[in-house]
Amino acid sequence: MDTFQTTSFADQLSAGLVTWGTTVGITLGVMLLVCYVFTAIRLGPLSAGDRIYSVLVSAVGDLLFISPRRTFAIAWLAVKESIRKQAVAGLIIFLVILAFALWFLDSETYDPSSLYISFVMNAVNYLVLLLAVLTAAFSLPNDMKNKTIYTIVTKPVRPSEIILGRILGFTAVCTIPLATMGLCSYLFVVRSLDHRHELTEADVRPIVAGPATRNVKPGSKQGSTSTAHSHRHKVTVDADGNGVTETNDSDRIEMDDAVDFHDRFGSSHWHVVTGELRDGRMVYHVGPPQGQFHARVPIKGLLRFKEADGTASKEGYNVGNWTKRGYVAGGTLSAAVFTFDGVDPNRFPEGVPLEMNIRLFRTTKEGMDKPIIGSLIIRNPITGLSSAPRNFAAREYVTLQQIIPRKLTDSKGKTLDLFDDLAVNGRVEIELQCIPRSQFFGVGPDDVYLLAREGRFDVNFLKGLFGIWLQMVLTVVLAVVFSTFLSGPVAMLATAAAVIGALLRPFIVNVVRDNLFEGKAHTGGVLESMVRLTDQRAITLELEEGTTTSLIQSIDKVLNSLLDGMFTFIPDFSALNDVNSVAGGFDISSSLLWMHTAQTLGFVLPLFLVGFIVFKLTEVAK
Amino acid sequence: MVSTAAPAASQAASPGVDGDIVIETRGLAKVYRDFWGRQKVRALKGLDLTVRRGEIFGLLGPNGSGKTTTIKLLLGLLFPTSGQAFVLGKPATDVAKNERIGYLPEESYLYKFLNAEETLDFYGRLFNLPKAVRRERTQKLLELVRVTTAKKRRLREYSKGMTRRIGLAQALINDPELIILDEPTTGLDPIGCREMKDLILDLKRQGKTVLMCSHLLADVQDVCDRIAVLHQGELKELGRVDGLLKVRDVTELRASGLSDECKTELAAVVAKHGGKLIGLDNPTTTLEELFLEIVQDAEARPGRRAASESST
Known part of the structure; x- marks a missing residue:
C-alpha cells in the first residue's frame, strides 16, 4: 500500500510558499550576480550594472505584456511541427506493448487488477516522459540550426512568448498521446479482467437442512460456477434462481474457530446471479464481476504503540525490517492504538467500515500457511470504556475489511453504542493486538483506516493520469529550458539525465544525505564506491586509513554536497506518481492533487524564468 | 552561447529628432568571439550610417565585408560589441520596432512543414493581426507573389523561387514601413528578378523604405537610390548611386538612324575640338533585356522555335 498525505493542502501551503520563495529568490539572485560578474569583466562594473538593469527592466515588460495570440501561435506551430514531422511513434509503441502485455501478465495472481493497472500506468508514464524528452528537446535547437528562428524573432515576439508558447505547444502535443494511451489503458484493464462464469442446473444441488443452514430460504441451492480467469465462485441461489456468488478468494481462507467475524478481502470480486425459468428448466445468468476495482477514501488516524507491559511507546518493536512500520508482540500487552476522528452516525449510519493491511512477522515455522489471529478493541478515548475484543484472522499481503457495528458489547456482555458510548465528538480509539505468542503484527500510520466511502474507479484512474501529466509537463519544461542554450542532442541528454534524477530523487538524496551527516549509515560517496567496486571490498569493511583514503573521503564530501545542492533543483517525480494508489484501490484525495499541482508549479515557474532569461541573453544569430 | 553584452533596450540615447531617419548607426562594431571569449573576427568596425524614409538603400561588398552582420545587428539578431543602432527611432534590440519591419532573410528560412496559406497566417498571428485582416492580407499577398494555385502545398514541395516569393510575402504581411531584404534576388530566374526589382520600386512608390544587400551589382544599380560599400567591416x-556612377570627363551621345557619313562627320567634330573618340559603335543590350524579350515573344507566339544559331 502506498503512503498517504495526512495533512491538508491548505495546512502546507503557507510554509511551502515561504520555502519556495526563499529558494527561488536565492537562486535568481545568484544567477544575477554571476551574470553581473561576467558582464563586468568585459565592460567594466558601471556599464555592467547599466546593462543588467536594462535587461531586468525589459524582462519585466516581456513578462507582463505576454500576448496570448502570439503565444498560442508559437504553441500551434509546435503542435503542427510535432504532428507533421514525427509520426505517432509513441502511440504505436504503446499499442504494441498492450497487444503483447497479456502474454506476460498473470491473471491468476491474487490481485490481477492491481497488477494490470500498475503495469499499464507505469508503461504510460515512462513512454510519455520519453515522448516529452524527444519532442521538446530538439525543436528550438533545430530552429536555431535551420535559422527559421530568424523569421520569428524579427517579428514583435517577446522571448517570454517563444518559451511559453513552446512549453504550451509541447504540453498539448504530449497530452494527446497521454489521453489516448490513458483511454486505451483503462479499456485494456477493464476489458481484460472482465469475465463471465457459466452456471447450469447441473452445477447446483439443493441444500440439505441442518443446523448450519437454518437461515437459508427454503428451496435454495448451492454449487460452484464454471472456471473463468483461473477461478470459480461458490454460489447460493434461492428458489427463483437469484443469488450472489461468494468472492473468488473465499476458498483460500481457512477460518479458525477463534475468529469472531469473517472478513471480505479487499481485492476480491463477486457476481450477481439471476435465474429464468425457460421450458420448465432453470437457466442461470451470471453477471459481470462486481467490486473488482476500488477507489477507497480512507480516514486515517494517529498511531501510537504500547510496550509488552502495556506502557506507552512512540514506536513499536523493530524486527529488523527497514520500514516505517512498528511491530506489536503477540501474547503480551503490546498493542498498536489508532485514534480516529470523524466517527459519527451521519457519516456511518450502518456502522464503521474498517480496513487493515497488516504485515506479519513470524518467529516460528509452525502454521506458516495459516493466518495469525489478532484482536481489536474499540475504546472511548476519555473514559476508557472498551468493547470486548473482536478477533480476526490476518494473512500476508491481504486487505482485511470489516464493519464495526453500531451495537457492541463490553467484556461483561453489556450492550454499548459505538457513537453514544465509545465515540467522543467523533473521536474513537481502536486497539490492535496480536494473540499468539512469538508472532508479530506490523502496522504503520497508513495501514489501518476507516473507509469513508468508495469513490469512482474511473475518476481515480483519471487522477492517476493527472499525476503522470504533471511529470510530463515538468519534463517538457526541462527540455525547453535546456534547449535554449544547448544543442538538440545535448539538450535531450541533459533532460533525460534530469528526468532519471527526478524519478530516483528520494533514493539519491537519501544516499547523499546519509553520507553527509554524521550518525547515518555510511555507504561511501562516488569515489569511495568506485574504489570499493574495483577492489571488491564489502561495505562493512573500512578503507585503510591513510592519505589516499582521507583525500577520497574529502573529495566525496564535496561531491556529495554538490549533489545535495543540485537535487534541490530537481523535481521529485515519485512524489507526483500516484500509480500505486490507483493500483492499490485507494482514492487520490483532492488535497493531494492540489499539492501535486503546487509542487509542479513551484518548479515550472522558476524554470520558465530561467529559460526566458537565458533565451533573452542569447544571440539568435551566430 | 550566451552573450554577456546583453540587449539593452533603454540604455542608449535616442536618435536625432529627425523623423525622416529610419535607420541610424553610430560607431557600430561587432567582434565575433569563440566559446572562451577570444576574438575570432572583427566583422564590423565603427559603422556610421543613416537611411532616410522612402529611399532604397543598398549595402554592397564582397563576402565577409560585414553586410549581413550589419543587417543582423539592425534586426537584433546579434548584439553589438560597441556602438549603437536605432531602427524606426528605437534601439535595435527592442522587439517593439519589429511591428513596423518586414524582413526577408537570405534563404527564406521558412517552416517547410507548413503550406503557403498557413505560413502567412502564422506570421500574421505573430503581428497580433485579427483573423479577418490575416485572411485578407494572406489572399492579397498570395496573389501578389503568384502562388495562389499552390497555396495548399507544403513548402517542402516548393521550388527555390517559389519559396523566395513566399518569403517575400511573409515579410510584407504586416504592411511594414521598413523592408529589409537580404539578397532579394537569390534563387530567382530573370523574370523573378525583374518582378522583385519592380516590386521593390513599387514599395518605394508606396512611401516605404527598403534596405537591401546584394552581391549582384546590376540589381543594386537598377533599384537603389543610395548605396554603402563595405569592405572588411569598414565603410x-x-x-x-547616380552620383557615384557618373563619369565626369566622358560625354555619351545616344542617337538612332545615323548614316555612316554622319558617324564619320561626328568623329571629325570630336577631333576638331581636341576630344578623344573612345567609341563609335552600335551598343549591345544586356543579357537580361535579351532574355526577357525572348520570353515575352515566346509567350506571345507559342510554338515558334529558333531557326538556327544567330550569326555574329
Whole structure:
C-alpha cells in the first residue's frame, strides 16, 4: 500500500510558499550576480550594472505584456511541427506493448487488477516522459540550426512568448498521446479482467437442512460456477434462481474457530446471479464481476504503540525490517492504538467500515500457511470504556475489511453504542493486538483506516493520469529550458539525465544525505564506491586509513554536497506518481492533487524564468 | 552561447529628432568571439550610417565585408560589441520596432512543414493581426507573389523561387514601413528578378523604405537610390548611386538612324575640338533585356522555335 498525505493542502501551503520563495529568490539572485560578474569583466562594473538593469527592466515588460495570440501561435506551430514531422511513434509503441502485455501478465495472481493497472500506468508514464524528452528537446535547437528562428524573432515576439508558447505547444502535443494511451489503458484493464462464469442446473444441488443452514430460504441451492480467469465462485441461489456468488478468494481462507467475524478481502470480486425459468428448466445468468476495482477514501488516524507491559511507546518493536512500520508482540500487552476522528452516525449510519493491511512477522515455522489471529478493541478515548475484543484472522499481503457495528458489547456482555458510548465528538480509539505468542503484527500510520466511502474507479484512474501529466509537463519544461542554450542532442541528454534524477530523487538524496551527516549509515560517496567496486571490498569493511583514503573521503564530501545542492533543483517525480494508489484501490484525495499541482508549479515557474532569461541573453544569430 | 553584452533596450540615447531617419548607426562594431571569449573576427568596425524614409538603400561588398552582420545587428539578431543602432527611432534590440519591419532573410528560412496559406497566417498571428485582416492580407499577398494555385502545398514541395516569393510575402504581411531584404534576388530566374526589382520600386512608390544587400551589382544599380560599400567591416563609400556612377570627363551621345557619313562627320567634330573618340559603335543590350524579350515573344507566339544559331 502506498503512503498517504495526512495533512491538508491548505495546512502546507503557507510554509511551502515561504520555502519556495526563499529558494527561488536565492537562486535568481545568484544567477544575477554571476551574470553581473561576467558582464563586468568585459565592460567594466558601471556599464555592467547599466546593462543588467536594462535587461531586468525589459524582462519585466516581456513578462507582463505576454500576448496570448502570439503565444498560442508559437504553441500551434509546435503542435503542427510535432504532428507533421514525427509520426505517432509513441502511440504505436504503446499499442504494441498492450497487444503483447497479456502474454506476460498473470491473471491468476491474487490481485490481477492491481497488477494490470500498475503495469499499464507505469508503461504510460515512462513512454510519455520519453515522448516529452524527444519532442521538446530538439525543436528550438533545430530552429536555431535551420535559422527559421530568424523569421520569428524579427517579428514583435517577446522571448517570454517563444518559451511559453513552446512549453504550451509541447504540453498539448504530449497530452494527446497521454489521453489516448490513458483511454486505451483503462479499456485494456477493464476489458481484460472482465469475465463471465457459466452456471447450469447441473452445477447446483439443493441444500440439505441442518443446523448450519437454518437461515437459508427454503428451496435454495448451492454449487460452484464454471472456471473463468483461473477461478470459480461458490454460489447460493434461492428458489427463483437469484443469488450472489461468494468472492473468488473465499476458498483460500481457512477460518479458525477463534475468529469472531469473517472478513471480505479487499481485492476480491463477486457476481450477481439471476435465474429464468425457460421450458420448465432453470437457466442461470451470471453477471459481470462486481467490486473488482476500488477507489477507497480512507480516514486515517494517529498511531501510537504500547510496550509488552502495556506502557506507552512512540514506536513499536523493530524486527529488523527497514520500514516505517512498528511491530506489536503477540501474547503480551503490546498493542498498536489508532485514534480516529470523524466517527459519527451521519457519516456511518450502518456502522464503521474498517480496513487493515497488516504485515506479519513470524518467529516460528509452525502454521506458516495459516493466518495469525489478532484482536481489536474499540475504546472511548476519555473514559476508557472498551468493547470486548473482536478477533480476526490476518494473512500476508491481504486487505482485511470489516464493519464495526453500531451495537457492541463490553467484556461483561453489556450492550454499548459505538457513537453514544465509545465515540467522543467523533473521536474513537481502536486497539490492535496480536494473540499468539512469538508472532508479530506490523502496522504503520497508513495501514489501518476507516473507509469513508468508495469513490469512482474511473475518476481515480483519471487522477492517476493527472499525476503522470504533471511529470510530463515538468519534463517538457526541462527540455525547453535546456534547449535554449544547448544543442538538440545535448539538450535531450541533459533532460533525460534530469528526468532519471527526478524519478530516483528520494533514493539519491537519501544516499547523499546519509553520507553527509554524521550518525547515518555510511555507504561511501562516488569515489569511495568506485574504489570499493574495483577492489571488491564489502561495505562493512573500512578503507585503510591513510592519505589516499582521507583525500577520497574529502573529495566525496564535496561531491556529495554538490549533489545535495543540485537535487534541490530537481523535481521529485515519485512524489507526483500516484500509480500505486490507483493500483492499490485507494482514492487520490483532492488535497493531494492540489499539492501535486503546487509542487509542479513551484518548479515550472522558476524554470520558465530561467529559460526566458537565458533565451533573452542569447544571440539568435551566430 | 550566451552573450554577456546583453540587449539593452533603454540604455542608449535616442536618435536625432529627425523623423525622416529610419535607420541610424553610430560607431557600430561587432567582434565575433569563440566559446572562451577570444576574438575570432572583427566583422564590423565603427559603422556610421543613416537611411532616410522612402529611399532604397543598398549595402554592397564582397563576402565577409560585414553586410549581413550589419543587417543582423539592425534586426537584433546579434548584439553589438560597441556602438549603437536605432531602427524606426528605437534601439535595435527592442522587439517593439519589429511591428513596423518586414524582413526577408537570405534563404527564406521558412517552416517547410507548413503550406503557403498557413505560413502567412502564422506570421500574421505573430503581428497580433485579427483573423479577418490575416485572411485578407494572406489572399492579397498570395496573389501578389503568384502562388495562389499552390497555396495548399507544403513548402517542402516548393521550388527555390517559389519559396523566395513566399518569403517575400511573409515579410510584407504586416504592411511594414521598413523592408529589409537580404539578397532579394537569390534563387530567382530573370523574370523573378525583374518582378522583385519592380516590386521593390513599387514599395518605394508606396512611401516605404527598403534596405537591401546584394552581391549582384546590376540589381543594386537598377533599384537603389543610395548605396554603402563595405569592405572588411569598414565603410568605404557612401552616396547616391547616380552620383557615384557618373563619369565626369566622358560625354555619351545616344542617337538612332545615323548614316555612316554622319558617324564619320561626328568623329571629325570630336577631333576638331581636341576630344578623344573612345567609341563609335552600335551598343549591345544586356543579357537580361535579351532574355526577357525572348520570353515575352515566346509567350506571345507559342510554338515558334529558333531557326538556327544567330550569326555574329
